[in-house]
Amino acid sequence: MSRLVALPLSKSFQMAYQSIRVRFFRSLVTTMSLVLAVAFLTFIQTGNDMASGLLQSGEQSIERSLTQAGYDIDPITKTIVSSAKQRWIVFLSLLTCVVGIINAQLMSVTERFREIGTLKCLGALDRFIVRLFVIEATLQGLAGGFIGALLGGLIGLASSFFTFGFSTVAFIPWTNICLTMLYAMCLGTFLSLIGVLYPAIVASRMQPVEAMRVEQ
């Protein structure tokens, strides 16, 4: 008899999807923190993209309103200088993103230790457990990252219309904004994976009883 223990990939996807769907509210909370973090990052970056785009249009009035809005412009090269303040804001938004997402994913694994122990009793290998969580986190990361990037991008655009007027529509740097959104979405997914990987690996390596002994 072959000593085979298997979990087909399609079944893993089905189990991960089902876990998200049934625990919808809980998944929503996890995903929401992802959405907010990614949205904040995208918002800040879109603002910067917009400012650079506007500056390249070369209009004098815009230069003035950019300075008024708090952007530092290099008088010689005519580009947005990334000041200490700017870098600090981007850093902060990244930090929010990292802490928020990792915290949410850590919690979502920790509260399922018993389930992990049970699956191991039923014959799951360590990597089945890790795989299930990785798929789940990727799905959440992609969905949350997409919504967050969209949300942050839209709010970023709206806020610059509000500050600089609707005449700026012509100068929107679409490519840069799309790249920003893509980058934020990937970062969100990546962090979601990082957040889930560590606790999932720890949990999957536990003896089943240890995992089940954890107070819920």
Added chain:
Amino acid sequence: MSDKNNIVRVSGVTKNFDLGKIVVKVLKGIDLEIKAGKYISIMGPSGSGKSTLFNMIGGLDKPTSGKVFIDEVDIAQLDAYELAWLRCRKIGYIFQTFNLIPVMTALENITIPMTFAGVSADDANKRGMKLLTQVGLDGRHSHRPSELSGGQQQRVAVARALANNPAIILADEPTGNLDQTTGEDIISLLKNMSLDRGVTIISATHDYKMLNVSDQVIWIRDGRIDKIQDRHELDIQTGGLGNAHETSARE
């Protein structure tokens, strides 16, 4: 080695729990042989180490010293793959807290072990439905654990334990979270399964209802085996459940 009938052999098993400042010796050297097809109860007061022994037999935890053999295979020698295979095919587990996967339906809970064992989805569903009928849960296949009562959840757990036709079923306080009648139902279900399928049932418990159906009772006290009684000895010595209780309390 010893005769083939020993499905489980425990030799010189000790287990210490390191709690930082103190080391608690839970098992102090257990030697045990369990014959195939029997219904065994491990009895003892809480804290006597019966659950720990149960976990050692099931390969759920590692002994500090000593060896556990399942089918004369030392389970400490198995790699992760073989251990998973053992848990999947050879042993079925039943827990006090049921431990069903909350997001899955009754049928899905039963078919997970079959999926791990490489059974196709169709076959698994067919077998799962049959098992549900056998444990008396006809038509409840699409219910989630939260929609089932405690007794019904434990029935699903029994069906799940039987999913891959294991040689051994390990039940840790299977009636601990159930009321009197439901507990009796589960016990008779286990007994019937053991008679029908020739499965060895090993159950850690302090429920005296279990004595009625057990072929052998292993009394554990302070991490050692106090005594092992066969069914006929039980009847002669104690002459009833109430007396059994008193006898064990007096000793």
